[in-house]
Amino acid sequence: MPRTLRVAAAQMGPNQRADSREAILARMLALLEGAAREGAQLVVYPELAFTTFFPRWLIEGAELDAYFERAMPNPAVQPLFDRARALRIGFQVGYAELTPEGQRFNSAITTGPDGAILAKYRKVHLPGSVEPRPGDRFQQLEKRYFEYGDGGFQAFRGPAAWGAPVMGMLICNDRRWPEAWRVYGLQGVELMVMGYNSAAYDPNGGRTEDSAIRTFHSTLAAQANAYMNATWAVSVAKAGDEDGSGLIGGSCIIDPNGMIVAQAKTLGDEVLVAEIDLDLCRQGKEKMFNFAAHRRPEHYRRIVDQVGAEPPA
C-alpha cells in the first residue's frame, strides 16, 4: 500500500502590528482554500503565524499579553479549525502559548483531518537575549518572553489517512541545530514540519549578513538535516517587510535526499504543494543512515556532557 501524502507549505507575507486578527486569519483561510484546491491533506503555517514577530520589541503587560493564546483553539482562531475540519485537512501552526499556570512558550501544534490536535511542540532553541541590546532599534527577546520548551522532541504518528508517518515539529532556530533533528531521527522521523520568522538582514542596520546568505543558511540547514536523517521536511516562512524589519522567505519542501522539490518564489502569501512518498525515506534509513549499524554513541559524549565549546589549550 503506497504511503503518499499531499502536503502544503503555506508561506505567509508579513503580519503588521496594525493588522487585525481577523484580517490575518482571513489570509490564513485563503491559503487553506488554495491548498485544498490542490488536494493538500496537511498545511504547514509559519512560526507565530497569528501575529507580528513581537519579540523584536521590548514590551510588557497587556501589550505583550495580547500576542499570546490562552487556549488552542480559541474563538479568534476557531474559524481556521472549523474550515480545516470541514475540508478534512490537518495543519501545523505556530503561536505564542500562555498556559493557565502563567508559563509562556513559543509553541506549535499539528492537527489531524478530524480537527483534533495530534501533538504540541514547544520551541527548545530560543535565540536572542533576555535583556534588550542598548541602542538597537529592533531586539530579539525570545529568551525574555518565552521559557525553553519543556517537552523535548517527541515524535508522533500522523493518521492512517496520511500513511501513518512518523512526524516531528521544530520551530525556526531549532532547524539549525542538528541535535534536534537527530533526536527526531532516532525516533524514525519521516516528515518534519516547521515554521520560521528569520531576519532577512541585520535589522539594526549592520551588513555582516544579507538576505541572500540568510536564506541560504535556512535552506542549507533544512536540506542537510533532512538528508542526514532521511526524512521529508516542510519549512515555512513568515516573510517580507514586517513592521520595518525584513524577514526571509524561501519556504520549501525537501525530500529525504535533501533535494528541494518546491520552493517559494515570493516574500508574500504563497502556497506550495507536493505529493510526498514516505517510503522514499527507506533508502537512507536502511543503508547510509542505518543508525543501528553505523552510529558510535560512545564517541558522542560531549554532546550531552557539555554545553559550550571548550577549545584545546
Add this chain to the structure above:
Amino acid sequence: MPRTLRVAAAQMGPNQRADSREAILARMLALLEGAAREGAQLVVYPELAFTTFFPRWLIEGAELDAYFERAMPNPAVQPLFDRARALRIGFQVGYAELTPEGQRFNSAITTGPDGAILAKYRKVHLPGSVEPRPGDRFQQLEKRYFEYGDGGFQAFRGPAAWGAPVMGMLICNDRRWPEAWRVYGLQGVELMVMGYNSAAYDPNGGRTEDSAIRTFHSTLAAQANAYMNATWAVSVAKAGDEDGSGLIGGSCIIDPNGMIVAQAKTLGDEVLVAEIDLDLCRQGKEKMFNFAAHRRPEHYRRIVDQVGAEPPA
C-alpha cells in the same frame, strides 16, 4: 594579528590496483609541488591515498596486508614527508594502519611544517559490512578490514605559523554524521580536514543513486556541518574510475557560512588552493552558534542513550 592560512585540497584521480607505490607517490609529490607554487601551507590528501580502495574486494593474507602501513612514515612514503618538510608544508593524508599489536584502522595523520606528526585520527564511522554480499561484483568491507576508531574525535591545535587553528580530522563517511562534527564543534573547531573515497554510482549496477546525487550529498553534508559548527572545511576526494568502480569527485573548500570557495572540476589529480581567514569563524561561534548560550543538552539524551532508531508505536 591576522589568522590566515593558505590551504590546498589535493584531489587525486584513481589509484589502480596495478599502479606501483612509486607511481602513486610521484603523483602525490606533483600535487604537493603544485600546491607549493600557489603558496599553500597545508595540503589535504584523500582517504587511503597511497593505494586503491581495496575494501571493494574480498581478499586476505599477504594480499590484504600489502595495503597496510606498519609505520607512518615508512620508507615507501618517506619522500613525501621529506619534500613537504623541505617546502615547510604540512599535510593531511589517509592510509590503512596496521599497528605493532596487529590492530587495523582506517587512519589519517596531519603533519606540521616541520614534518612532525601533529595528530592521528582513526575513522569512527565505518560503512559497509563484515561479510561480503553474495553475488556482488564489488563489496564495501570496511567493517571487515578495520576496527572502529578508538580515539574518538580529538581536536588539536595547528602551529602558530598557521594561526594556531583548532583543527579536526574526519574520514569519508564520518562527514555525513553530524555527531562527529558537533563533537569537534564543542572543541571550537576552526578547520576540518578530511578525505574520502565515495562510490559514484551503485558499483554493482543498481541505479537507485547516480554520481550527481552522490556528489550533492557529499557537498551538502560538508557545507551544512561547516555552517552549523562555524568552521572551515577541506573535503578531498579520490575520484574517477578506479579498477572498474567509479568514485565521485567534488573536492571542495568550504567557509564557515557553508559556502563553497573552491571546488574541483575534474575527476583527476587537481589542486585547489584558498586563503582562509580563521577569524571568519567568529561570527557563527559568537552569535547563531554560541553553544553556551543556546544549546539544551537535557533534550539531546537519545543521541547517546540509544544507537538505532526507535519509532513510536
